[in-house]
Amino acid sequence: MSRMFVALVPPPGVLEEVIRAVAPLRDAWPDLTWIEPANWHITLAFLGEVPEGARPDLNARLARAARHHEPLPLALGAAGTFTGRGGVSVLWLGVREPGRLARLAGSVAAGARRAGVGQPDGRPYRAHFTLVRSRKGVELGPLAAALSTFESAFWTADHAQLFVSHLGPPLRYEAVETYPLGKQAVR
Known part of the structure; x- marks a missing residue:
């Protein structure tokens, strides 16, 4: 058995934009659990x-x-926060143009359920790009405010990937399959 998820990964240029934007925040808030850039994705x-x-x-x-x-x-766009399962505080970047992304996520989740895996959690899909997870009850609002005007360049997401989680330490995600989107998939 493997712990898995399906995600999109922005291209290197966009990831570099995020690295530059969050670098001063990482330096100023070193005690938080920052997601490593190698693990960044949109689930x-x-x-x-x-x-x-x-x-x-x-x-x-x-x-x-x-x-x-x-x-x-x-x-990727302006940051926000939410409290997840178990009281974990999360800092994330929003995803601009998420309407079609939500439909893709619904199709992927439905396909997984038909294959007998995945569980609907009853919540509507909310596209986000996680930067920080904190169990310490730290108020992440100031970080979200610092990233409130962030906007990355647009890119064309043309494939989804299936990932295996290696819980570590360190936590590592490994892409094991790639699924091209649209007509390009049937060449």
């Missing part, structure tokens, strides 16, 4: 523990879901 669907025997059907269904959605323009 489409969390799948949880996936049995090896489910992988072939899962891959086929995720590839089919991706083919039904054309590549889409996305950009």
Whole structure:
């Protein structure tokens, strides 16, 4: 069994923009749990523990879901915070142009459920790009305010990826499959 999720990863140029924007904040707030740039992504669907025997059907269904959605323009935008499960505080960047992304996430989640993996959590999909997780009850509002005007360049998301979580330490995500979006997938 492997702990898995499906996500989009912005291209290196956009990731560099984020690195530059958060560098002074990382320096000023070193005690927070900052997500390492190698692990940055926009989650489409969390799948949880996936049995090896489910992988072939899962891959086929995720590839089919991706083919039904054309590549889409996305950009990262202003930061926000929320309190997640277990009281974990999260600092994130928003995703600009999220409407089509939510439809893609719904298709991916439905494909996973049809393959017998993934669990609906009952909450509507909310696209975000996590920067910090903190269990310490730290008020992250000042960090969100510092990133309130951030806007990355747009890029075209043209594929989704299936990741395995290696819980570590250190935490590491490994891309194990790629699913091209839209017509390009059937060349």
